[in-house]
Amino acid sequence: MSASQRRAIQAIAFELVAALENYEEAADQLVATWLDMELYQSVSRQVDHMKTLCASLPQLAVPWVGLLISHSELVHCLWKCGETFLPSKDFEECRARHSRAIVALRERCTWLFTSMDRW
Numbered sequence: 001m002s003a004s005q006r007r008a009i010q011a012i013a014f015e016l017v018a019a020l021e022n023y024e025e026a027a028d029q030l031v032a033t034w035l036d037m038e039l040y041q042s043v044s045r046q047v048d049h050m051k052t053l054c055a056s057l058p059q060l061a062v063p064w065v066g067l068l069i070s071h072s073e074l075v076h077c078l079w080k081c082g083e084t085f086l087p088s089k090d091f092e093e094c095r096a097r098h099s100r101a102i103v104a105l106r107e108r109c110t111w112l113f114t115s116m117d118r119w
Helices: 001-031 037-055 057-079 090-118
Strands: none
Touching: 001 037, 001 057, 001 090, 037 057, 057 090
């Protein structure tokens, strides 16, 4: 692999870590202010942006799909709660899985970013 290819992969991985930070903050805010449709649309755009970044890095396919699934489950739990959102054990478990999925993708990006120097 050429040096320019390694730098491109590192740049994408770095950008994805930053996007994950923004997404995590927005997802937490979405939970806190459920049914804020502008925020919901913003979070959806962030997911689309991360999808574009992940499409360039097949090494991220598994943790990316894990995040997509956990994101969908989180939103489903929120919709199920409706306007009278009251956290439940099921919701807290869903949120914990979502947090773990974010961490897994972030760790994989970090690994990819740092391991490229050894290739």
